[in-house]
């Protein structure tokens with residue numbers, strides 16, 4: 001059994017909760033209130049900018065220039081997605097450019113940047129994986145079961161696309177190769193990091209659905 005198959009099984013309860021979360025259910029049905037989508041898009045633009053930093057940082061610690069290039073391409077892509085969000089949705093939904101990270105976004109980005117800088121390369125790769133994999137799975141699920149017409153069609157199409165699928169396959173292959181030669185202790189740490197980042201994916205959607213604010 002591949003290491004990433006084990007990861008998928010371990011994190012399955014988290015994935016199921018993400019799938020059934022009202023944010024994703026209402027997105028799929030086209031009934032998500034626009035305020036929640038706007039909140040999500042703005043927070044995601046902040047997320048993507050730091051996610052790109054985390055990817056580039058992890059990449060500098062890769063064991064080969066081949067993997068460094070993969071991570072730099074992932075990072076470049078995250079920045080391009082972030083720019084595309086600004087160009088399309090920010091205009092369409094009249095989203096203001098100012099604002100801060102909500103607690104959910106803050107927690108997730110801080111975690112990814114810290115792991116990428118201070119944990120081993122193997123653990124960093126495992127922490128960065130849910131962003132790719134869970135999005136791909138959720139994107140496919142929403143795409144297949146969506147109610148159309150759907151006001152969020154463009155967003156849905158973006159994550160069900162071929163290019164994104166290719167990046168996910170690459171990230172999975174890197175993680176599996178690393179796990180093959182990793183010690184049992186490192187594999188445990190990788191699993192823990194994968195689970196934590198999966199929980200933070202949930203937190204991110206939940207934060208948007210609740211229009212989360214800092215309490216104090």
Ligand SMILES: Cc1ncc(C[n+]2csc(CCO)c2C)c(N)n1
Pocket residue numbers: 044047048073074075077078081130131132133135167201204
């Ligand atoms: C909270 C959050 N998690 C994951 C993604 C998905 N995503 C955005 S860029 C990228 C890979 C770039 O190469 C991936 C997987 C997102 N948008 N927001």
